[in-house]
Amino acid sequence: MNSMTLNKYQLIIMADDKQVVLERILQVTRYRGFLINGINAEVNTGNNVATITMSVSSERPISLLIDQINKLIDIKGVKVDNSEVQIKQHSA
Amino acid sequence: MKKLIEAESTEKIDFNNITIGIIMTESKTLTGGALLFEVLQEHGVQHVFGYPGGAIMPIYDALYDSDVKHFLCRHEQGAAFSAVGYARAAGTVGVCLATSGPGATNLITGLADALADSIPVVAITGQVPTAAMGSDAFQEIDIFGLSLACTKHSFQVTDINELEKVLHQAFEIALEGRHGPVLVDIPKDVQLAEVTQRLDKLSHLKNKVKLPLADISKALDLLTHAKQPILYVGGGVGMANAVEEVRDFAEKTGMPSVSTLKGLGAINPDNENYLGMLGMHGTKAANLAVQECDLLVVVGARFDDRVTGKLDEFAPNARIIHFDIDTAEINKRREADAAILGDLKGNLPLLSTELDIANWQEKLKQMSIDYAWRYDHPGDNIFAPAVLKTVSDLMPSNTCVTTDVGQHQMWSAQHMTFDDPSNFLTSGGMGTMGFGLPAAIGAQISRPHDTVIAVSGDGSIMMNVQELATIKRYQIPVKIVLIDNAKLGMVRQWQDLFFDGRLSETDLSDNPDFIMLATAFDIKSKLITQKSEVKAAVEEMLDHDGPYLLQVKIDAAENVWPLVPPNTANDKMMESV
Numbered sequence: 001m002n003s004m005t006l007n008k009y010q011l012i013i014m015a016d017d018k019q020v021v022l023e024r025i026l027q028v029t030r031y032r033g034f035l036i037n038g039i040n041a042e043v044n045t046g047n048n049v050a051t052i053t054m055s056v057s058s059e060r061p062i063s064l065l066i067d068q069i070n071k072l073i074d075i076k077g078v079k080v081d082n083s084e085v086q087i088k089q090h091s092a
Numbered sequence: 093m094k095k096l097i098e099a100e101s102t103e104k105i106d107f108n109n110i111t112i113g114i115i116m117t118e119s120k121t122l123t124g125g126a127l128l129f130e131v132l133q134e135h136g137v138q139h140v141f142g143y144p145g146g147a148i149m150p151i152y153d154a155l156y157d158s159d160v161k162h163f164l165c166r167h168e169q170g171a172a173f174s175a176v177g178y179a180r181a182a183g184t185v186g187v188c189l190a191t192s193g194p195g196a197t198n199l200i201t202g203l204a205d206a207l208a209d210s211i212p213v214v215a216i217t218g219q220v221p222t223a224a225m226g227s228d229a230f231q232e233i234d235i236f237g238l239s240l241a242c243t244k245h246s247f248q249v250t251d252i253n254e255l256e257k258v259l260h261q262a263f264e265i266a267l268e269g270r271h272g273p274v275l276v277d278i279p280k281d282v283q284l285a286e287v288t289q290r291l292d293k294l295s296h297l298k299n300k301v302k303l304p305l306a307d308i309s310k311a312l313d314l315l316t317h318a319k320q321p322i323l324y325v326g327g328g329v330g331m332a333n334a335v336e337e338v339r340d341f342a343e344k345t346g347m348p349s350v351s352t353l354k355g356l357g358a359i360n361p362d363n364e365n366y367l368g369m370l371g372m373h374g375t376k377a378a379n380l381a382v383q384e385c386d387l388l389v390v391v392g393a394r395f396d397d398r399v400t401g402k403l404d405e406f407a408p409n410a411r412i413i414h415f416d417i418d419t420a421e422i423n424k425r426r427e428a429d430a431a432i433l434g435d436l437k438g439n440l441p442l443l444s445t446e447l448d449i450a451n452w453q454e455k456l457k458q459m460s461i462d463y464a465w466r467y468d469h470p471g472d473n474i475f476a477p478a479v480l481k482t483v484s485d486l487m488p489s490n491t492c493v494t495t496d497v498g499q500h501q502m503w504s505a506q507h508m509t510f511d512d513p514s515n516f517l518t519s520g521g522m523g524t525m526g527f528g529l530p531a532a533i534g535a536q537i538s539r540p541h542d543t544v545i546a547v548s549g550d551g552s553i554m555m556n557v558q559e560l561a562t563i564k565r566y567q568i569p570v571k572i573v574l575i576d577n578a579k580l581g582m583v584r585q586w587q588d589l590f591f592d593g594r595l596s597e598t599d600l601s602d603n604p605d606f607i608m609l610a611t612a613f614d615i616k617s618k619l620i621t622q623k624s625e626v627k628a629a630v631e632e633m634l635d636h637d638g639p640y641l642l643q644v645k646i647d648a649a650e651n652v653w654p655l656v657p658p659n660t661a662n663d664k665m666m667e668s669v
């Protein structure tokens with residue numbers, strides 16, 4: 001087994017501004033094994049777009065979470081904010 | 093350099109930006125409840141499964157005037173599984189209805205099952221009136237909140253003017269890409285509210301987008317250089333309606349193939365290079381072949397832990413070409429060397445080419461012969477694998493078989509053959525006991541002219557035994573083969589093998605008299621205990637016009653073999669001694 005390191009990521013999520021969207025994101029994030037370190041959400045703004053920035057950490061590759069968040073019907077897009085320093089993913 | 097080949101794929105559809113033109117129809121007003129049934133009919137729904145209650149009464153009132161046929165199940169879980177069976181057997185959307193609170197929570201296991209097996213189901217729940225929501229009202233539960241973890245998507249409709257759009261979206265989402273269950277929660281006042289405007293149905297059709305997929309050329313390269321390739325077929329094949337394409341591919345390439353539990357029926361059972369099911373209870377030939385292969389072509393499968401055994405040691409020498417409709421499955425458990433996203437039906441033929449793998453084919457064919465199933469079994473007691481083989485041999489073509497969960501399920505998968513994935517319905521991802529009987533009811537209703545057989549266990553059947561009343565009420569001619577070991581057999585097997593034979597809470601020797609039980613529901617039945625009785629009894633069951641229960645007594649100590657122990661590589665399987 002590879003020994004895994006905890007990596008931190010900053011995600012920027014654009015979504016349809018539905019009341020439930022934040023709950024959906026939180027549920028998927030927890031279930032897929034990512035710890036939420038911080039979250040800033042502009043939701044229920046009255047326009048159609050919600051913007052959520054979230055910093056998460058996990059031993060798992062971030063692509064797993066991005067794919068799962070992307071699968072949520074209300075999500076318009078997810079990206080990793082690369083300005084955040086990423087620690088190496090695996091150490092062999 | 094890299095040749096770009098256009099492969100068909102689906103881009104994420106923005107369901108909220110689907111333009112729906114509103115047109116005025118004649119000034120007919122409809123209640124929300126009546127609108128529901130009109131929309132269901134527009135989506136081709138003829139049958140629904142459900143159970144009424146206070147918060148869904150306006151919908152049941154509208155049902156009273158509707159042409160949609162409702163089947164009253166005897167538990168909402170039964171309704172959900174019947175909807176799942178209906179969907180799987182007919183390749184369409186299954187619909188179930190339940191009231192708020194306990195009615196809604198009773199649907200959850202069925203929705204979870206549908207999510208795990210990617211089955212298109214639309215569940216409609218009644219909810220307390222919007223004004224009462226959030227007040228802990230009678231029979232109020234936050235089913236919308238509960239749905240987040242067990243549906244593909246869910247809606248709560250608090251505005252009657254949103255109802256029609258949401259219902260259309262529910263059907264689209266259930267069927268779009270990787271199928272799945274969608275829940276629509278409708279408060280009682282919305283069911284009663286009136287609408288005068290209908291939506292223009294044609295304008296919400298979705299458009300498929302073509303994406304260039306560079307990995308096709310890489311995949312072709314991997315394929316043509318492989319000396320020992322294996323085609324690993326999953327449940328996605330049936331759902332992508334790509335059985336024909338997969339069979340053509342297997343034929344043209346001559347590639348030896350293996351199947352998951354949910355993929356059974358996709359490969360033509362007569363294909364001489366087909367090795368059977370892989371995984372925990374897979375055939376020895378299938379598991380050894382996969383461990384040895386140098387290329388796995390994965391079609392609509394997801395490296396489930398019951399398939400891979402110890403993941404790090406699964407197919408250790410193989411490069412991976414992974415076809416899937418769900419991006420999130422690519423690289424989830426095993427890194428793909430080439431990933432081909434999108435519609436399998438269009439994409440797989442792009443890879444079809446003749447291969448020069450005669451030695452590999454011969455080697456595996458010999459392995460298939462060497463490790464073929466054996467049905468010789470000492471004594472007069474009935475050998476379950478042989479019964480299931482007999483049923484399989486005698487059942488008419490296009491019979492749909494459902495199973496419950498346990499040893500009888502694995503024996504069915506091993507010893508029965510199916511000519512299409514829609515003819516073998518089993519709870520794969522969730523492994524839900526209680527699935528078999530209601531799923532068979534749904535399957536029979538969707539395919540009234542085909543034989544439907546539920547293979548159940550003496551533990552599992554009791555989990556939705558109330559559905560015998562549904563069979564009685566509608567005279568649904570389902571045949572039930574009850575494999576009775578008076579045990580929670582699969583758990584007992586694990587206790588024997590892995591828990592020092594400490595048989596904790598797996599004895600069912602005080603089961604009810606199943607013959608009396610069947611009689612109570614007007615179901616013809618028979619008990620057999622000896623090998624010599626099997627053939628005639630199976631024939632009698634299949635010849636009977638109405639519902640039938642065949643109770644097959646077997647030895648409680650019988651195990652399912654081979655068995656790959658948990659977290660063990662698939663080539664280290666335990667075998668019968």
Ligand SMILES: Cc1ncc(C[n+]2csc(CCOP(=O)(O)OP(=O)(O)O)c2C)c(N)n1
Nearest residue numbers: 498499500523525549550551552580581582
């Ligand atoms: C709802 C549910 N509860 C518990 C289990 C765990 N479980 C798996 S197989 C099994 C035994 C099933 O007994 P039976 O239906 O008699 O089948 P058998 O193994 O004896 O053929 C149990 C308890 C399950 N799969 N589903």
Ligand SMILES: [Mg+2]
Nearest residue numbers: 549550579581
């Ligand atoms: Mg049993």
